[in-house]
Amino acid sequence: MPNHVHLLLTLDESADLGKTVASWKRFTATKINRKDNRSGPVWQKDYFDRLIRNWEHFINVARYIRRNPVKAKQRHGSFTLYEAPWVKRLLS
Numbered sequence: 001m002p003n004h005v006h007l008l009l010t011l012d013e014s015a016d017l018g019k020t021v022a023s024w025k026r027f028t029a030t031k032i033n034r035k036d037n038r039s040g041p042v043w044q045k046d047y048f049d050r051l052i053r054n055w056e057h058f059i060n061v062a063r064y065i066r067r068n069p070v071k072a073k074q075r076h077g078s079f080t081l082y083e084a085p086w087v088k089r090l091l092s
Contacts, residue, residue, distance in 0.1 A: 006065040008058070008087075021047050062087055 029042035052058045069079045
């Protein structure tokens with residue numbers, strides 16, 4: 001997506017979501033800025049999180065993420081969709 005990212009991830013109970021997201025944003029912003037030969041903010045300061053309540057909710061969110069680029073009328077090849085092999089099999 002040109003202006004946002006969707007992630008489904010599992011954290012260890014001892015992990016801090018805010019610190020994990022901040023670390024990921026720093027890492028990816030550094031890479032993006034280096035690639036584009038620029039500096040400065042890439043991501044907005046906040047983020048939206050959602051607790052996955054059960055297996056059905058997981059499936060629905062995974063399908064939403066898969067369909068999101070098509071719904072946004074993105075050309076195939078203009079976005080990256082990575083699905084773990086087991087998720088890909090599950091949604092097929």
